[in-house]
Amino acid sequence: METRRHFLRKTLGGAALLAAAGAVPLALRKTRLREPRQQLRFFTPAEYSVFAAVAERVLAPGAADLPQELAGVLRARPAAPAPAALDVAGKADAFLAPLDQASTKELKQLLALFDNALFSFVTGGPPRPFTRMSPAEQDAHLERWATSRMAVRRTGFQALKRLSAAVYYGSPETHASVGYPGPPDELVRTVNASRGRP
């Protein structure tokens, strides 16, 4: 396993790696497809499905190692909505639609590489696309990218993670689950109304 990873590090630069993955049509990689909720403007159906699968694991709930003193706080919170319930991938699609050409190409290559079964295998993972892995395998796959010695994989992880988290926690539907009461709209309205008076 180590040898395979070593070989990759030695032989492939980050950009070449992305380009190589991008050269193979995603459809050939047997991505497990999900049905988009609306007309896609940025992703192909396969890319939408890869991103939705990533967001599901990036935002998966679970038992975090947190101080005992605050356990009660967490128990009192309403459950966090599932990423699919908020259509995180659909919202990401809308956000990405105006992206410039060069960034678009890079992101699409990244999604292709992330779901590439062969690449998973040669970097120490199961010989399956990400979208066909079990949740535990998917988490291990994400972990390998997040902590990889190859800088381009760490960059790739950050791109997917940040976009997932930004879309999810930017949605007001998640705010109760993190204990955020939201902005003081009423106060602002009242003050603006009073300051607006002659």
Next chain:
Amino acid sequence: MSGIVRGDQVATDLLLTPDVCIVGSGPGGAMIASRLSAAGARVVVLEEGGHHSKEEFDMQEATAYPRLYQDRGNRATADLSIAVLQGRAVGGGTVVNWTTSFRTPDDVLALWREKEGAAITPEALRPHFDEIEERLGIRKVDVEDVNANNRALYDGCKKLGWAVDTIRRNVRGCLRTGYCGMGCPVDAKQSAALTYLPDAVSRGATIYANCRVRRIEWSGKQARAVVGEVLHPGTQEQTGRTVRVEPRIVVVSAGALNSPALLLRSGLAQGPVGRNTWLHPTVAMVALYREPIEGFYGAPQSVASHHFAHRGKDAGFFLEAAPVHPMLAGLALPGFGAQVTGQMGLLPHVSVSIALMIDGFGEGEEGGTVTLRPDGGPKLTYPQGDRHFECFRASMKALARAHLANGALRLSSLHVPAVTVSSEKDLAALEAAQLGPNRCGVFTAHQMGGCRMGGDPARSVVNPELRHHVVENLFVADGSVFPTGLGVNPMESIYAVSSWAAQHVRSALAKA
């Protein structure tokens, strides 16, 4: 025509012939517009971002970042290792910054004079600072107005005997809602959009919002025209209308990153354009407290510690707080799954403090470099080296110590995976954790350099009067001219240096 013109109000291609064309309406451009219009010059300002009023500031991160920040909130170094928070609107970064106002430290100005032949002295800047502080309502924060998030850092520093103080803010009638970074919803923040830009408009200046400048046309020693395209205010897509400005003087105030990119797009590559870009690279620690902190409310920044600003040969750093809203927190927390979602559930109990590395003062330190992306935008690279790693480690340990002294239950770093600190003995793990691109979260909200001022054309882009070394009717007035980082938040320095430079622009105009 004078006033503020939106992209959707431009019905035909424009050809304008003012005295002065300013590219960018942040603190640099707004100040030049104000000073030059006061001197009777006919001024046109071209701004890529939109013109927004308080009614549009809905205090939602999902609205604010795409609307008010560069690259719709996604700006970063090319490898994503440093996230770049940089404003983009009529008023530039002053619309979204956290209001922290500092004068330029005297020792920084001294270094610029000694090393680069810069001309600015503390005495020369003083009247400019005095006027700016009056115009922007800059006043020191009372300690009772400090929110719990800032108070945690303040009290921690006090308990350790470290220098710490409340800071000064540019606000009038502040409600301390906590949403400075999303545009002030009650117009308390005295941004350029509420001060120097309306001043300029009242004297006849015209500001074209939603206007992206592609290039400066020049030949010999003269800039001939500024050429741009009009964007739709909603979609940000091109409307098909173009703007061509043929002024007597051009002032580039597009900010660090965008100003050097504009010069590069224009073929003005003389000197170290784009090089020596400084970011105050910023690391953070996340502290958990038994009692709620509610770092999403209250003035986002109200205290600072410069206790570690001078550390001999090592890079100095300073400590401040950062607001704790869900989207920014979710982005910043390292890892995935429960590592993120578990901690997010405790958001009201989180206090976030940041440490900003004072870059640009090391022997041979080169900073970041701006080149061009295929779409013409700025491509930023900023290598992290041993000087950064030493500073980041010292910074994170200092932040951890301050919060431990203040009674935090525990802290976590933004390493991937996070390092947890519950007591002094855990600091060794913080010291040992690996650093490097995307191994630990690093941010910047202070972009400087890239069009360095100085006496030597081989080492600088503009001369000590901020005039371009080659093109005589071209000035640069913004944070990009700073030869180093500042060691303090840069907004007030950008205003003051631009106000000081306005006299040289006026002289050039008189001779043009």
